[in-house]
Amino acid sequence: MNTSAAGHGVLLEARDIAKSFGQTPALRGASVAVAQGEILAVMGPSGSGKSTLLHCLAGIFPPDSGEVWYDGRRLDTLNEAERTRLRRTAFGFVFQFGNLVPELTAADNVALPLLLQRQHRKAAYRQAAQWLDRLDLGDKGTRRTGELSGGEAQRVAVARALALGPCLLFADEPTGSLDSLTGEKVMKLLTGLAREQGVTVVLVTHDARVAAYADREVMVRDGVVTADVGTVRS
Amino acid sequence: MSVALTLLGLLEREPSYGYDLKRAYDAYFARGKPLSFGQVYTTLARLARDGKAIAGPPEHGDGPDRKRYSITDAGMADVDSWLATPDEPEPHLQPVLFAKVVLALMLSRPADSYLDAQRAAHIRRMRELTRLKDAGSLVDTILADYGLFHLEADLRWIDLTAARLSELREMVQEL
Numbered sequence: 001m002n003t004s005a006a007g008h009g010v011l012l013e014a015r016d017i018a019k020s021f022g023q024t025p026a027l028r029g030a031s032v033a034v035a036q037g038e039i040l041a042v043m044g045p046s047g048s049g050k051s052t053l054l055h056c057l058a059g060i061f062p063p064d065s066g067e068v069w070y071d072g073r074r075l076d077t078l079n080e081a082e083r084t085r086l087r088r089t090a091f092g093f094v095f096q097f098g099n100l101v102p103e104l105t106a107a108d109n110v111a112l113p114l115l116l117q118r119q120h121r122k123a124a125y126r127q128a129a130q131w132l133d134r135l136d137l138g139d140k141g142t143r144r145t146g147e148l149s150g151g152e153a154q155r156v157a158v159a160r161a162l163a164l165g166p167c168l169l170f171a172d173e174p175t176g177s178l179d180s181l182t183g184e185k186v187m188k189l190l191t192g193l194a195r196e197q198g199v200t201v202v203l204v205t206h207d208a209r210v211a212a213y214a215d216r217e218v219m220v221r222d223g224v225v226t227a228d229v230g231t232v233r234s
Numbered sequence: 235m236s237v238a239l240t241l242l243g244l245l246e247r248e249p250s251y252g253y254d255l256k257r258a259y260d261a262y263f264a265r266g267k268p269l270s271f272g273q274v275y276t277t278l279a280r281l282a283r284d285g286k287a288i289a290g291p292p293e294h295g296d297g298p299d300r301k302r303y304s305i306t307d308a309g310m311a312d313v314d315s316w317l318a319t320p321d322e323p324e325p326h327l328q329p330v331l332f333a334k335v336v337l338a339l340m341l342s343r344p345a346d347s348y349l350d351a352q353r354a355a356h357i358r359r360m361r362e363l364t365r366l367k368d369a370g371s372l373v374d375t376i377l378a379d380y381g382l383f384h385l386e387a388d389l390r391w392i393d394l395t396a397a398r399l400s401e402l403r404e405m406v407q408e409l
Contacts, residue, residue, distance in 0.1 A: 192368075226350070
């Protein structure tokens with residue numbers, strides 16, 4: 001099944017991809033397409049293959065078979081160095097536990113990927129401060145992320161992911177470690193800013209209330225995309 | 235829950251007397267609220283009047299005369315349409331969804347597709363409520379939260395039932 005939002009150009013697509021870990025198949029011919037600017041939620045039971053699908057779409061895992069296309073070119077046939085470059089320049093990531101460096105300050109964490117892109121230190125920190133401001137963390141820039149609350153740390157992770165100006169944002173259970181109200185704040189900011197910036201989002205979640213922030217939802221069961229719930233974007 | 239459509243679904247399984255229909259209905263769907271015989275025969279008479287079921291000739295036996303009812307093509311079309319059409323997402327849908335799933339399994343229809351369709355309807359409604367929260371006041375948000383949590387509970391039931399379909403199919407077919 002090829003699933004995409006009608007009326008929008010496809011930015012990212014998995015075509016019949018399979019992926020196993022040892023003898024255990026995680027994906028068994030999964031296909032899904034994500035339109036430019038779309039926020040897609042990927043849902044499914046534990047062990048259904050939804051996170052593996054996200055990792056294959058992001059070029060972190062190469063699939064065993066099938067194809068992954070990004071912006072009109074094959075992603076799965078790029079070598080590791082090319083995929084890494086793409087992930088650093090075009091993709092942003094938000095994971096369940098933020099994956100921040102706890103010893104560094106919030107500003108350091110947001111500036112880090114910009115510095116890796118060889119931006120001038122001053123400009124990188126200025127940009128980091130702007131993003132922290134937009135996420136209501138203007139007063140937390142000098143705090144080490146290990147000292148922040150879960151919700152604050154996750155907002156730093158969102159700032160870090162968006163500061164690079166990615167075309168695509170991958171979020172894997174971004175509110176999984178947060179309470180309902182904090183999770184709601186993070187999702188509002190994440191989806192609000194993504195829409196404002198025109199960033200395409202692939203969001204893996206087991207939480208239907210989180211998936212309800214997306215434009216469309218697909219279900220993964222037993223390594224296959226089985227159901228597609230679309231709406232017209234407002 | 236629609237008693238008439240549930241009785242029609244049971245008639246699709248096999249032509250039955252009113253007494254057998256009541257027993258089957260009570261066994262699967264009544265959950266402590268059995269149908270009265272009056273309700274069964276009134277419903278069957280209405281279904282026959284509307285061309286959804288046909289009453290056979292009176293059969294003489296030890297007790298009073300009785301009639302065996304069969305479903306018509308129009309009745310089967312109604313059952314098909316009822317099962318395949320997702321219900322409006324609202325709290326306390328469980329009895330309807332349960333009846334649809336059990337009947338679908340009895341009639342060897344795609345219960346998983348019906349659950350997927352219902353799941354889609356629920357997710358769409360949750361998305362509408364989430365948009366309402368974004369645009370509305372705090373009061374709207376709090377009211378939308380109530381709806382979202384109820385829909386989420388239904389959705390979890392739908393997912394768990396989908397995961398248990400094979401087991402349920404075996405149980406329903408054994409009865």
